[in-house]
């Protein structure tokens with residue numbers, strides 16, 4: 176086995192979760208190597224998101240998402256402040272377009288209260304319009320602790336700290352296969368110089384959308400534990416007209432996504448999205464024709480949106496597991512769950528995964544300690 180490189184801990188995926196985990200484990204003194212298929216970090220979900228620092232009121236109380244998000248929201252503002260990462264606590268309105276949607280709004284507010292989310296307030300239409308005069312709505316929830324951050328500046332900061340703590344990164348290197356031996360995992364990597372082998376004691380699968388596919392290539396990992404998964408693409412559009420809002424504006428959420436919403440970037444520029452399209456393969460094109468569905472969705476809360484003002488911007492693909500439309504928590508699949516030594520899979524790390532990346536890394540690290548793997 177000594178024709179292969181050796182390292183204690185391999186993290187597959189240099190998205191924000193893999194990088195946050197590298198920072199966490201390297202800071203705890205582990206010898207960590209992050210392996211990333213792309214030339215640069217964060218090329219998938221971690222840069223192709225809305226950049227929203229979520230408050231944590233969308234998720235069932237007791238779920239991992241809910242348990243982590245409230246504290247992660249506060250910690251992320253503190254972290255961004257201390258590192259000079261561009262961010263803004265702009266606040267957000269979730270709006271009911273008509274009386275029928277008020278039930279959904281109340282359900283959301285109740286969930287927020289159960290999860291202990293700070294400062295949520297239900298507003299009637301007049302109160303909401305005093306905040307945002309161009310807004311059309313029947314009622315709204317105001318979430319003052321929702322904000323925005325520059326996702327790549329955040330990722331870069333975490334990566335810098337991971338490297339300063341001793342973590343290494345191997346880019347342009349794809350893990351194609353793994354096999355569990357007596358000494359740990361042997362991995363096959365497709366690198367620029369050809370196929371390379373590597374051995375590690377601990378293997379952490381942070382491959383985002385592709386985490387289930389990677390798990391299926393790890394010999395010994397039970398095939399029936401690979402979760403069903405699907406690709407839910409979301410497109411974003413910018414607007415050529417001035418957008419007259421100072422806060423983020425969201426509709427009452429649908430079953431797969433949060434609904435086409437208005438997000439303000441840290442520089443104040445506006446974008447709309449993401450919608451939901453179930454796709455068969457990874458592709459980030461934004462067909463201009465998708466704008467058609469956006470006009471109706473946006474005019475429910477902003478009737479003044481001018482014709483022909485939306486321009487294709489970018490797209491992202493959510494790491495979805497389970498059945499389409501069903502509520503699904505993140506899965507941290509530990510050796511005590513699946514019975515395979517030295518392997519942790521993170522499945523279904525969709526939103527609010529950027530907000531919670533550090534909190535999730537701390538949670539994984541805690542579970543590793545419980546299983547005497549750290």
Ligand SMILES: Cc1cc2nc3c(=O)[nH]c(=O)nc-3n(C[C@H](O)[C@H](O)[C@H](O)COP(=O)(O)OP(=O)(O)OC[C@H]3O[C@@H](n4cnc5c(N)ncnc54)[C@H](O)[C@@H]3O)c2cc1C
Nearest residue numbers: 188190191192212221224225227350383491527528529530
């Ligand atoms: C449209 C959209 C909007 C979102 N909006 C928000 C938001 O506003 N706020 C929020 O908190 N969250 C949001 N999210 C969720 C958030 O972006 C993700 O939860 C988070 O980025 C997940 O990070 P990750 O590191 O798990 O995955 P990724 O960023 O996808 O990283 C996985 C990495 O693994 C690499 N990889 C895959 N397979 C292999 C392999 N075999 N070998 C080597 N490398 C491999 C990939 O190249 C990739 O770089 C959004 C997501 C999407 C898609």
